[in-house]
Amino acid sequence: MLMEGFATAAQPEYLLYALLGVTLGTAVGVLPGIGPAMTVALLLPLTYTLEPTAALIIFAGIYYGGMYGGSTTSILLNTPGESASIVTALEGNKMAKAGRGAAALATAAIGSFVAGTIATVLLTLLAPAIADVAVKLGPADYVALMVVAFTTVAALLGSSPVRGLASLGLGLFIGLVGTDTLTGQQRFTLGITTMADGIDVVVVAVGVFAVGEALYVASRLRHGPIEVIPVGGRWMTGEFWKRSWKPWLRGTFIGFPIGTVPAGGADVSTFLSYAAEKKLSKRPEEFGKGAIEGVAGPEAANNAAAAGVLVPLLTLGLPTTATAAVIVAAFQSYGIQPGPLLFTNNGPMVWALIASLYIGNVMLLVLNLPLVKIWVKVLQIPRPYLYAGILLFAALGTYAVNFVVDDLIVLLIIGVIGFFMRRHGYPVAPLVVGLILGPMTEEQVRRTLQISEGDLSALVTSPFAAVAYSVLAVLLVVAVALRLRRRKSEVTV
Amino acid sequence: MIAAKVEEYAFGGLVAAVGVFTLVDATTIAGRDDNVVGPRAFPYAVGILLVVTGIAAIIATARGKLGQAEDAEDVDENVRTDWLTVAKLVAVLVAHLVLIDVIGWPVAAALLFFGAAWTLGATWWRALPIAVVLALVVQVVFAYGLGLSLPAGIFEGVPFLDG
Structure with missing residues (x-):
């Protein structure tokens, strides 16, 4: 099956789409202010003319590419940001400042490649098996999975569970607007005709990510020249490999499982990997001053988690990150529902997609190791033009969904x-x-x-659902306990 | 600090208000009320979630637990919020959406890019040509590359620009 996928993905046309995807992905990963979620959302209306396989290959490339590009920014830009790469910034930035930028970039790129490839192999092996099991799940089991997914995403992401849940509520509300699929009743449309079709996912994603981010950055824009640390030093040394390979592997095996469960995605995995490397290091004193292990591990974990996220996405149709959610929307726009039946109904497409992930990883290694100088240039785009461009393409992408101005009003409000x-x-x-x-x-x-004729207990009596809710309860209790402990230790410090 | 707190109360209040609206408006949805769950049940649940979390956010704020503002590479943590810039950008976006149907996409888009770049500190004589070229290139790419025609407005009937 995978071989057939490779045969499809290796056709020149698809190779070109993969290259387009990974290049765009790296660019948006490097540039502050835009991320993969928003880029996929923006491209959605433009790719309606493409066939689904081609579009999904582009999106997967953007998704993987964004992970690579982010590390370049956090290593070379003097101002760290974005929590997923903040750990890399901690060590990588120090390394770059000490004239070892080349080694930091190389360990991030090669680590991302190693982790991305191993994690994609794991995805290849695991996904069909999980899909086989998932086919047997009933609607109540799905409800349980979805409740677990969005509760954990909302409660574990960010610093305030209450605000995470409020954000979830707002999303659920926006999802309600439109015509009810089962009864044809209009809900929350305020009598406006264009609202009857609901609010398009593209408009919401572009609104919160692009417009929201641009306005936020503009409100407190860092003025003055953009300080990029020059890339210095050599990396092809024996010491480089010796100190990097173990953290790469450890990072991979920390990141992948965390990616597959809905527990906050890439962020958590980088922090865990960093902590592990610090603990295992023979030179813990170097941490905080530019330890290469502190770049190698988290960067690998980051990419492995990104691949892990694809497991529930492809086999259960469950998105556990914002980018994954937008990719689900992309599938849906082609009338394809990701989930257990994906592998049976759309086998050739899924396998071509997975094969393109392997190919994309190789392309990304080339793009981010020998060609890193190009991205350094991209990093220096003057910010007024960057954010003006983001706003222009946000408005364009939104307008291109239906060619109505009403969507732009919704975009602005969101x-x-x-x-x-x-x-x-x-x-x-x-x-x-x-x-x-x-x-x-x-x-x-x-x-x-x-099915149960209104009997509410049907939601929890299926054994699978009961287990899922118990796991959720345990997870939340553990999370609260960890939070309390952290607060306590902060008080004592 | 006080201003930040007022804003936090307002946003928490907004969340709760959306929740109240959800609950009230849900009662007007027509639906069967037999033993099968109709189109109202889920809205009620969402409304309750919004009201509860909105109020909880207000309580958290009152107890001094303010939300942490997000950090980003281009955000300077040491400067005050520049409301004027935000207002100008919103105005530029409003102008864009109003003008699309009046003078066409290319001009409205060029104005959006120019206005935003200028507001954010770009030199006007450098931003203007970039804005014009960018808007025209996108217009042509859309019309001929993607087969999607953006309203040409004042350029109606002009070759290449009117798809």
């Missing part, structure tokens, strides 16, 4: 909401995940209750 969410610590990812999962959850709940 953008302003996204701006205030950033100011007050409301994470935006739960909103997007809620928007995608909300309608799916409602449908499954109602299907469950139709």
Whole structure:
């Protein structure tokens, strides 16, 4: 099956799409202010003319590429940001400042490649097996999975569970607007005709990510020249390999499982990998001053987690990050529902997609190791033009969905909401995940209750669902306990 | 600090208000009320979630637990919020969406890019040509590359620009 996938993905046309995807992905990963979620959302309306396989190969390339590009920025830019790469910034930035930038970039790129490839192998092996099991799940089991997914995303992401859940609620609400699929009733449309079709995912994702981010950055823009640390030093040394390979592997095996469960995605995996490397290091005193292990491990973990996220996405149709949620929307726009039946109904397409992940990883290694100088140039784009461009393409992408101005009004309103969410610590990812999962959850709940003739206990009596809810309860208790302990230790320090 | 707190209360209040709206408006959705769950049940649940979390955010704020503003590479943590810039950008976006149907996408887009770049500190004589070229290139690419025609407005009937 995979071989057939390679045969498809290796056709020149698809190779070109993969190259386009990974190049775009690296670019948006490098550039502050735009990320893979928003880029995929922006490209959605433009790719309607493409066939689904081609479009999904581009999106997968953007997804993987974004992970590579982010590390270049955090290593070379003097101002760290973005939590997923903040650990890399900690050590990588120090290395670059000490004239070892080349080694930091190389360990990040090769580590990402190693982790990305191993994790894709794991995905290849695991996904069909999980899909086989998942086919047997009933609607009540799906409800359980979705509730677990969005509760953990909302409660574990960001610093404030309450604000995460509020963000989720807003996403669920936006998902309600439109015509009810089962009864044809209009809900929350305020009598406006264009609202009857609901609010498009593209408009919401572009609004919270692009417009919200642009307004937020503009409100406190860092003025003055952009300080990029020059790349210095050599990396092809024996010591480089000796100190890097173990953290790469450890990072991979920390990142992949964390990616597959809905527990906050890449962020958590990088922190865990960093902590592990610090503990295992023979030179813990170097940590905080530019330890290569502190770049190698987290960068590998980051990419392995990204591949891990694809497991629930492809086999269960469950998005656990904002980018994954937008990719689900992309599948849906082609009339394809990711989930257990994906491998049987759309086998050739999925395998071509997975094969393109392997190919994309090789392309990314080339793009990010010998060609890293190009990205350094991209990093230096003057910020007024960068954010003006983001706003222009946000407006364009939104307008291109239906060619109606009403969508732009919605875009602006959601953008302003996204701006205030950033100011007050409301994470935006739960909103997007809620928007995608909300309608799916409602449908499954109602299907469950139709089968059980209104008996609510049907939602929890399936053994699988009962286990899922118990796991959720345990997870939340552990999370609260960890939070309390951290707060206690902060008080004593 | 006080301003930040007021804003936090307002946003928490907004979340709760959306929740109240959800609950009230859900009662007007027509639906069967037999033993099968209709189109109202889920909205009620979402409304309750919004009201509860909105109020919880207000309580957290009152107890001094303010939300942590997000950090980003281009954000300077040491400067005050520049509301004027935000207002100008919103105005530029409003102008863009109003003008699309009046003078066409290319001009409205050029104005959006120019206005935003200028607001953010770009030199006007450098931003203007970039804005014009960018808008025209996108217009042509859309019309001929993607087969999607953006409203040409004042360029209606002009070869290449009117798809």
